[in-house]
Amino acid sequence: MSYCVNCGVELDSSLKSCPLCHTPVIHPGELQKAGFTSPYPEQKGQVETVKRKDLGILITIVLSATAIGCALLNLFVFTGSLWSLLIIGICIILFVLSIPAVIYTKQPIYLSLLLDGIAIGVYLYMITFLTASARWFWELAVPIVALATILAELLTLCIRRLPVSIIATALYLFAEAAILCVGIELFIDRYFGKPLSLSWSAIVLTVCGIIVIALITLLSTRRLREAVRRRLHF
Ligand SMILES: [Zn+2]
Numbered sequence: 001m002s003y004c005v006n007c008g009v010e011l012d013s014s015l016k017s018c019p020l021c022h023t024p025v026i027h028p029g030e031l032q033k034a035g036f037t038s039p040y041p042e043q044k045g046q047v048e049t050v051k052r053k054d055l056g057i058l059i060t061i062v063l064s065a066t067a068i069g070c071a072l073l074n075l076f077v078f079t080g081s082l083w084s085l086l087i088i089g090i091c092i093i094l095f096v097l098s099i100p101a102v103i104y105t106k107q108p109i110y111l112s113l114l115l116d117g118i119a120i121g122v123y124l125y126m127i128t129f130l131t132a133s134a135r136w137f138w139e140l141a142v143p144i145v146a147l148a149t150i151l152a153e154l155l156t157l158c159i160r161r162l163p164v165s166i167i168a169t170a171l172y173l174f175a176e177a178a179i180l181c182v183g184i185e186l187f188i189d190r191y192f193g194k195p196l197s198l199s200w201s202a203i204v205l206t207v208c209g210i211i212v213i214a215l216i217t218l219l220s221t222r223r224l225r226e227a228v229r230r231r232l233h234f
Pocket of ligand 1 (some may be wrong): 005006007008018020021022023
């Protein structure tokens with residue numbers, strides 16, 4: 001069935017032109033046979049994507065230039081304090097973070113997380129040069145960063161090794177958040193020489209505990225799990 005392109009009347013397939021307005025009837029298939037070319041190019045014009053390696057080189061150069069530039073400024077111009085350590089530390093963190101993304105994508109995720117933790121530790125250590133004492137670094141920063149790194153590694157291990165779902169991931173996250181908060185409070189207590197006890201982190205622990213129990217119930221009861229999945233559309 002075809003229709004006139006001009007007046008829209010229905011046409012018989014044998015007609016060469018419209019009986020009403022005399023517009024010629026052209027079969028689309030015949031256009032190509034007649035050598036008719038499309039006004040649009042066949043190939044999509046696309047800008048070449050930036051290669052990861054090039055981006056890696058760019059990031060490395062920009063970060064090193066920033067770090068070296070600040071170090072030189074600190075050494076020769078603004079010599080009042082070791083302020084450049086703060087910027088150099090940030091550059092180190094950004095570089096370490098960008099390794100798995102653009103420089104060496106095959107780097108195992110556990111190693112990446114470990115290096116991230118170490119980079120943050122190094123940065124905090126650099127700050128000790130600007131503070132009166134480095135005690136806070138050894139007694140607060142190192143334990144907290146180490147705990148956070150271990151928890152991040154554990155979270156990755158759980159997500160990779162155990163059955164994955166949004167509910168399960170939420171379960172791991174809430175459990176780890178509770179452990180992290182309890183850890184931070186205990187480290188702070190020890191730092192200030194107070195007896196180890198829970199106050200604010202007890203609240204976090206309770207809330208997370210309730211959520212974790214609810215999530216475990218959800219996970220272990222198939223009917224409940226399905227009901228939640230249907231209602232939340234995941
Ligand atoms: Zn017509």
